[in-house]
Amino acid sequence: MEKDLTLSQNKPIRVLLVEDDQGYAQLVQTVLSKTKDASLEIEVQTNLADALDKLSSEDFDLVLLDLNLPDSGGISTFVKAHSHSPEIPIILLTGDDDETQALKAVQMGAQDYLVKGEINGKHIVRSVLYSIRRNQLRLEEQVQYFHRSEARFQSIIEGNADGIVIVDAEGVVLYVNSAAEVLFGRSENELKGEALGFPLVTGNKTQINILQKSGETIVVEMRIVEVNWEGKPALLASLRDITEHKKKEEALHNLSISDDLTGLHNRRGFLNLAERYLRSIQGTQRRFLIAFFDLDGLKQINDAFGHNAGSQAIIETAEVLRETFRTSDIISRIGGDEFVVLAKDISEEGEEIVLERLRNNIEIHNAKSERPYKLSISVGIACYDPQNPASIDELLKSADESMYSSKQRKKSRGSQRAFLWHSS
Numbered sequence: 031m032e033k034d035l036t037l038s039q040n041k042p043i044r045v046l047l048v049e050d051d052q053g054y055a056q057l058v059q060t061v062l063s064k065t066k067d068a069s070l071e072i073e074v075q076t077n078l079a080d081a082l083d084k085l086s087s088e089d090f091d092l093v094l095l096d097l098n099l100p101d102s103g104g105i106s107t108f109v110k111a112h113s114h115s116p117e118i119p120i121i122l123l124t125g126d127d128d129e130t131q132a133l134k135a136v137q138m139g140a141q142d143y144l145v146k147g148e149i150n151g152k153h154i155v156r157s158v159l160y161s162i163r164r165n166q167l168r169l170e171e172q173v174q175y176f177h178r179s180e181a182r183f184q185s186i187i188e189g190n191a192d193g194i195v196i197v198d199a200e201g202v203v204l205y206v207n208s209a210a211e212v213l214f215g216r217s218e219n220e221l222k223g224e225a226l227g228f229p230l231v232t233g234n235k236t237q238i239n240i241l242q243k244s245g246e247t248i249v250v251e252m253r254i255v256e257v258n259w260e261g262k263p264a265l266l267a268s269l270r271d272i273t274e275h276k277k278k279e280e281a282l283h284n285l286s287i288s289d290d291l292t293g294l295h296n297r298r299g300f301l302n303l304a305e306r307y308l309r310s311i312q313g314t315q316r317r318f319l320i321a322f323f324d325l326d327g328l329k330q331i332n333d334a335f336g337h338n339a340g341s342q343a344i345i346e347t348a349e350v351l352r353e354t355f356r357t358s359d360i361i362s363r364i365g366g367d368e369f370v371v372l373a374k375d376i377s378e379e380g381e382e383i384v385l386e387r388l389r390n391n392i393e394i395h396n397a398k399s400e401r402p403y404k405l406s407i408s409v410g411i412a413c414y415d416p417q418n419p420a421s422i423d424e425l426l427k428s429a430d431e432s433m434y435s436s437k438q439r440k441k442s443r444g445s446q447r448a449f450l451w452h453s454s
Contacts, residue, residue: 250273
């Protein structure tokens with residue numbers, strides 16, 4: 031019986047517009063939504079990182095990419111996007127009329143290069159439709175190629191670096207290539223006739239964890255397309271091992287939200303976790319506090335004993351905070367001498383207990399240390415009241431103002447160097 035492979039293509043054209051200028055993004059959306067030549071769905075992202083996340087989790091037919099974004103600029107923006115999703119056509123948008131850069135971008139694989147000030151509605155619609163049509167022709171050529179030769183098709187998927195699994199409408203495995211055998215750690219004979227065991231949804235990329243026969247678990251990106259196999263509807267699962275990529279991604283993410291010197295969360299990490307926590311408790315009666323700390327006299331320590339001593343003072347302050355607060359609390363260094371802690375589920379009585387514990391820990395560190403100065407910290411506190419909800423930014427501002435008042439009172443008494451602790 032003859033095998034053939036045809037792709038199902040009956041969905042609207044999905045366009046990802048990556049543009050941080052809201053006005054221009056709205057203009058492009060309006061122009062594209064009015065075209066009668068095709069059914070277009072436009073989604074907007076304002077930075078490259080979020081756009082790449084979207085491309086990883088959803089299918090798009092084309093990307094309209096501004097080269098100058100908040101988190102990436104110039105030709106490297108295209109390089110990152112094209113490297114991430116080389117199969118998706120990309121049209122570049124820019125306010126920079128640079129012919130050299132335009133030629134370089136097209137040579138590197140961009141479909142078109144549009145200068146914002148020089149394009150009109152018809153121009154951008156034509157460019158989008160032409161680019162999509164060129165890509166459709168390329169896909170059609172690939173499908174025709176599969177139709178021409180069963181042997182050639184078999185050799186392509188057998189030699190594909192990605193794992194290829196074909197299953198019937200019930201999810202039972204019909205075919206497995208060599209790369210898929212490696213991913214599962216099982217032979218084709220072991221897999222054929224068995225249920226694949228994962229949700230099979232066309233249209234999106236999904237991540238699955240495969241427990242291999244050896245007991246090792248790997249992370250795999252799976253993409254499903256509809257095909258005909260031996261004259262019957264079937265599904266083709268393309269599987270790519272992204273275990274190492276996910277490890278590197280996690281490591282980079284941890285670096286992006288961590289403070290290099292102390293290992294605490296940095297400002298970005300604090301805000302992300304604090305906002306997530308606040309959303310999780312909204313509608314409940316749970317209470318928390320935000321404490322804003324400032325290490326007194328850091329400049330004087332640096333001037334008198336050197337920057338190594340100043341760094342050590344910051345590290346020791348971080349240690350004191352770790353000893354005082356729970357691992358479930360969000361402890362962060364958000365600036366040179368500034369620290370913030372979100373302490374979860376704290377009652378009014380609990381506040382005093384935490385502050386007393388912190389006071390004692392500072393005294394213990396000062397007593398056992400041989401350094402030529404004493405740690406001194408000013409603190410301001412803001413409490414989240416579920417009866418009168420406030421945002422994280424509002425709480426931070428309130429705690430910061432309270433801490434500043436504390437520090438000014440200490441200075442007015444001329445006692446900054448002598449104070450080990452002050453709370454307001």
